[in-house]
Amino acid sequence: MKSLILSTFTAAAMLIGSPALAQKKYDPGASDTEVKVGNFVPYSGPASAYGIVGQTLAAYTKMVNEKGGINGRKINLVSYDDAYSPPKAVEQTRKLVESDEVLFMYQTLGTPSNSAILKYMNSRKVPQLMVSSGGTKFGDHKEYPWTMPFNSPYQAEGRIYAAYILKNHPNAKIAVLYPNDDYGKDIYKGIRDGLAARTSMIVKELTYETSDPTIDSQMVALKGSGADMFLNLTTPKFAAMAIRKLGELKWKPVHILNNVSASTGAVIKPAGYDNAQDAITATYVKDPTDPQFKNDPAIKEWEAFVDKYMAGGDKTNSLILYAYAAAQVMEQIVKQAGDNLTRANIMKQAENLKDLKIGALMNGIVMNTSPTDHYPIEQMQLMRFKGERWEMFGELLEGKLTD
Known part of the structure; x- marks a missing residue:
């Protein structure tokens, strides 16, 4: 009887102490x-x-x-x-x-x-x-x-664009369109921080509300500013509108398009491939339309x-x-x-x-x-739109948030 009790107790103890059970x-x-x-x-x-x-x-x-x-x-x-x-x-x-x-x-x-x-x-x-x-x-x-x-991080992305501008277009006259929300203000801050003492390059900045039916008036005003560079910091629906309007206005500035609206299928195709030629963006996700992949x-x-x-x-x-x-x-x-x-x-x-x-x-x-460190992805790759797809250029870049 003592042996039976001891065996039962031992078995129970083993079950209680089992790692599989204890870890659940x-x-x-x-x-x-x-x-x-x-x-x-x-x-x-x-x-x-x-x-x-x-x-x-x-x-x-x-x-x-x-x-x-x-x-x-x-x-x-x-x-x-x-x-x-x-x-x-x-x-x-x-x-x-x-x-x-x-x-x-x-x-x-x-x-x-x-x-x-x-x-x-x-x-x-x-x-x-x-x-x-x-x-x-x-x-x-x-x-x-x-x-x-x-x-x-959007501010890091903005800094990457700013670095590209300062290196390749140091005399640009910049027009900016961004949504009047946390997203727009965040990425635009990255650009302004990256331009630092050169923010005077920005000659016109306009916002839109996500409830707005159109951004035609903003696009007309941005072109009228005399800018030769357009920072298109918009969400997909409005990015498509802006790209289409570039074509209608026959305005051909250096065009930088933020990553959130760089989808070929969701944004550029409906806006018209011709209107997006030579646009520049930064990405961290592969482009499924790129032949190299x-x-x-x-x-x-x-x-x-x-x-x-x-x-x-x-x-x-x-x-x-x-x-x-x-x-x-x-x-x-x-x-x-x-x-x-x-x-x-x-x-x-x-x-x-x-x-x-x-x-x-x-x-x-x-x-x-x-x-x-709560930023899992901190590097991006620049791309330029050619024909019906994006083409990568340059090396992986990192937009540091602190100097």
């Missing part, structure tokens, strides 16, 4: 069978071109789940429409955190919308990961330790994904490739978390990306993070 820790949104992830993107409204990002995340999630999930758990992606409206984003975020009880938020899109939920997410200590925005503040690890962006293993893998999970998807739309890359990072973070699916550990894993290579990113770019 769950917060709301996690269980033995699933990991619930929250997201919002503008499926409607003035920035609905970005809706494809949410569709791609959903398609990638379906693929992952069909392969058995991550560490044996299915990903339950809950994605809502915020219509690119900050008040709507707050409403949807509260629903995701308090009602749907997601483990973390991922790839929530847009600088204004993410700005609106920033303090809420950090006060609730819910990870706001790989934010689909290069808003510089989203990488402020001291002020917002539960937030991390995916995009290269025709046999790239990562691009071929992405094309197979689109064919199977997004039938009819536009393979010239770089936003699909962008979202695919971001989804791969989500998979890596959850994989690293193992059976410790607490919000604190998810955040810890996001801060522990070491030389992570994502095939969809430009060759040479690796992702690194730490508790004191």
